[in-house]
Amino acid sequence: MGIERGDREFCVSSSFKSSGQVSYELHDDVAVMTVNNAPVNALSLAIRQDLQANIERFDSDASAKAAVIVGAGKVFIAGADIREFKLPAIEPHLPDVIDRIEECTKPVIAAIHGVALGGGLEVALGCHFRVGVKGAKVGLPEVHLGIIPGAGGTQRLPRLAGYEKALEMIPSGAPIGTSDAKAAGILDHVSEESDAVAAGLAFARSVIDEGTPMRRCSQLVPAAVDAKMFEAAKLAVAKRARGQMSPVVGVEAVEVASQTSFAEGMEKEREMFMALKNSAQHRALSHAFFSDRALGKLPEIEGVAPRQLKAIGVIGGGTMGAGIATSALMNGLSVTLIERDEEALGRAKATIAANIGGAVKKGKLSADQEVRIFEEALKLSTDYGSLSNADLVIEAVFEDIEVKKQVFKQLDAVCKAGAVLATNTSYLDVDAIAAVTERPEDVIGLHFFSPAHIMKLLEVVVAEKTAPDVIATGFQLGKIMRKVAVRAGVCDGFIGNRILASYRTAADAIVMDGSTPFDVDEVMLEFGFAMGPYAVADLAGLDIGWATRKRKAPTLAPNERFFTFPDRLCEQGWFGQKTGKGFYIYENGARKGVPNPTVFEVLAEERKQKKITEQNLSKEQILERYMAAMVNEAAKVVEEGIALRPLDVDMTLIYGYGFPRWRGGPMQYADEVGLEKILNNIREYAREDDYFWQPAKLLEELVESGRTFADLNAGKGSQSATKTRENA
Template sequence: MTGSVSLTMEDNLAFIEISNPPVNALSQTIRESLVNAITEAQKDTDVEAIILYGQGKHFIAGADIREFNLPPKEPSLPDTIQIIEECTKPVIAALAGSVLGGGLEVALGAHFRVALKDAKLGLPEVTLGLIPGAGGTQRLPRLIGIEKSIEIATFGKPVSASESLEIGLIDDLSDETDALQAGKAFAHIILNNQAPIKRLSSLTCEALKPKIASNWQQTLKKKFRGQIAPLKCLEALNMAASHSFADGMKEERAIFMSLRESDQRVALTHVFFAERAAAKLPDLANIKSGSVSQIGIVGGGTMGAGIAVSCLLAGYNTCMVERDEEAAQKGKQTVFQMLASAVKRGRISAKRYDEIEASFIATTEYSIFKNADLVIEAVFEDFDAKKAVFQQLESYCPDHCILASNTSYLDLNEIAQTTTRPQNVIGLHFFSPAHIMKLLEIVIPDQVDAKIIANCFDFAKRLGKIAVRSGVCDGFIGNRLMMRYRLAADAAVIAGASPYEVDQAIVKFGFAMGPYAVSDLAGIDIAWASRKRRAAIRDPRELVTNYMEKLCEMGRFGRKTKRGYYLYDELNPNGVEDPEVLELINQERNERGISPRHISTDEIAKRYLLAMINEACKILEEGIAHRPLDIDLTLIHGYGFPRWKGGPMHYADQLGLAKILHDIKALQNEDNWFWEPASLLEKLVAEGKTFSDLNS
């Protein structure tokens, strides 16, 4: 393992620097060296105080999670922190940057905490399916109380240095810009004042009142539906009031080790690493990307405005073009409505809002793109409309400018051929709302230059997006998958389930919404338009349900018309079941000569997922996605697949690919075309391999 800890002396102070770039993770080497440094400083009779700090911008950003799948090695982090806390000389943690997970637990083991203003303190273990396992759930409540500890530890979100001072998490907020200097200054203060050592393990805390405890439990169950770790974290935090410190530590560690072996922890760790691997593409490793600073958007509708806001929030100079002056002003208004919401949420300051308001331009003139580095087309899904836009862009944009389309389905190769510079054309498929959703599909046409691809991945990183590389096909990765598993849902409805039973089954699996509720939210006329577009190329064996066509013909487009699959009104903003929809479905069953049968919740979810996994295999076979992890991230960040199940490819590995293949083959009897197993799935089963094997 990498990393080092250095001990230096100056006058009566010992400085222990933790170095394990980039974020000073607590590897076994760091833990062992930290124990040795504390022990040595403790023995030195000249040392009156010890300062712990991290090299570079961060204190410690947590444990080295690469060790999770390895046998535990001594010293453990709890033992390391206990040695720090038991030191008879005052230990000061000088905090900067990330102070997360095990890093905050180390700081809680110190006797004093001083922070720079850029410090972020938190216990994010629940995001990896764990709880703090080195005393975090026992020391934190003793310092700031159980209720504040619940807010920090069960939600996994860090708090600022100023808030940390306010709630008593740190002792002082320094004006220094260097952690070592902040620690040194604070050490002199406590030595001059002869401040007594504060060991958090010796403190006590008050238990929550039963009603408050119950409310927290219900809140966590609702917010983290299906997840184990947040509720286990609440349980451990409550032990700080009901158990001695030693007994609480034993219970905390037992819970931590149990969760460490859980499927949810494995899944969440997979996603953690997948998110970091997504943009690391071997064929781009030696490509030097250029600078993108001037952004143009064509289209000021909800999607175009959302993309503009995403760029503005990231600090890009951004402008917008619309077809006429009225549309331009409406687009500008939409942008500033979204930015006003960002001010309320604290994403930007009021001052930054005013700066953008003074400089943002929405116009009808394409000449505004004369210095653009990247222009993103976000007009409606019509090839002729997009072709006209790209011809305009070619006339006004500089030669180096990236010409991007936000199309959800259309052929990027065909769009590229409408220009004389297909090497500059790429797909940037944002998800709505674009300024909030994290997924960005970067769609690669055949002739695009590698430097353009590298620039777009850099652009996505600055936007804070999870960028996934996709090849060109109808719907790319995400929408192609959605069309397939939606067909499985539609078939279940025709066979006997209701749309509402399907939605309930998918929500029970872990999605926030079922497919029919999602359709109502997006507008079921969007899928209607897609079906019309694909009519000429659709396989005649594909299921097309008449009742869905009738709903659209009746003008029932979902929430925006108050009627879709569900009925909506002021009393039922999330919708209620509609008997008229059920009657239309029964009519179609009668027309098809189908006697409806009961389909269980488990069977509905099973079919939905099998269709998703099988089509994902075909996407991999065709090279549309390069790695299974890209499919996992697409479904998690774009379509609501439960993060704690790791995405469909990881979930399939956990179930076992042989079982997946067996279940798909069993369904071939009812529809040989739809349930034809992907050859990649058969190959992996024959070779005893997993999707995980393909990620490397």
């Protein structure tokens, strides 16, 4: 069939009808192909079809001497359309489209603005030249989805930029800027133009006028390399990846480029890509990717505008309060921090100054921004009246409900109408705190995680009377402060700490029944956590758990197992890293400790006192019990509406508790293992302890109906969970 432009006719394939998402326009003798698939110009089937058709059109267009590929909107091309990964593959496949670009008999230039990521950079590598505008970034982030580049990225990049650069970019997935890309040879030119079309046209003009020879990446011969480089890279990457496969496979794919022809390398790359694409890790990381984007999509705030957020107050300048203030200041908010006296204010200011100074050293803030923060944005006061104009106030005082109630009574008296009053409590009843005010609809929980200026998670805790626009404001604050905000309901510990309490109880039972804290930590490290639960407890401070156990002691049921071995350490003044001793010993301020031998003595004494017959649990048995406790409590949290969806649990555990992202969170992990297997394990454990091991009704219901947590995320709700959420 023919496509007419003026009095010219161009032949293209008639195998499909163009969607028009890639336009074709002549600028004198340069064809400009614009990819338009908002918002990120993902390489969907329609885009691939249009791009291939326009390449055919260009190659046969006698009036076009060069072509420029650009992206509409804010980016060049940000990658493949991963929504299509679950669908049957339909031609043209991306590798074939890129091969066709590279085979063109006339020069094709990629004009990059915004980002060229994944398949976007692979398209650019298939072009004969690449020009970037200032601020553009290029990268191959596929490892973050549990895969590797599958359209030639692992074969063309090392041929163009060298093995070292490929081994830097592909296993890390990190993008690089224009200066770095130019130095590596990825970009041929960095334009002073801000407009990618203008930059591309200017470069195309120079190529035409100067007769610049075309370069095909597939035909480049990379320099010889010592094979030991790849072995060293694999060891280093495997250590960082902590069980994730794709970064290591990325190294292996680059190594293939050093050993084979381009055609053989492409075949091998595709084999590796497909193996990873069909893996549990890819499913888990895709789940995490989409869950990130679903967190703020809540019916209760759909179409609801948040309240104004410019000036905030923070009550308390300790580690948590200073961290919250730091995060707010770093993200452009004005902060008034309240402390009880000038001495406490001085300590708070010093902590904030150290945090901000660290950010400047790391390049996250400029020196000018640092000056502005302390001259204009931060105010320190001992007077609650200083908060009269604050849009939102976050209380971050000692974890005692009576203390917090007193703070909220004062805030209620001084804050303006419409100000949001937030508590940073980790466990306490937000409804009870809201009840002491005359404006419970303005009260919300904002549970930050320490250190608050670094940790990504923010639990937005919705109390019974919290207004929808206050909820929306909580999520807006999370967005401003670049946090991952998750909605949570009110219960002891909300989502994360409630589940943590359960799996820590299970861990303590595992230890008391014959294992050691160090056995449990080792198993969880091998699972993919950066730290085991006992090393984490040392880091956080053992006194925190000690205080919680003392608070809960009066409410223990007669048949509830309880464990005192952590308290025996606290009674000796050993609170973990901050005192140099806990479950581990930290010599000379070391971050990583060695096992504390006293722990073995304390355990032996308590086992003897409780007449416990020791079990010799294998690593697999330790993992199964630990994860069964986590999943079971998480199911109860969803069942009760504390978390609206399983995905909210998964993101909470990933961002706040170190759950390995490549496993997708505990609910995704449970789906992979099989809910029936986990339920059967729980029922087996209940023979020993029927108080702790009570199966969640939701878990039983899903097993009985043959459904999964993924079904709940997709809106195929369970009867009990749906009813609870509606009531919530």
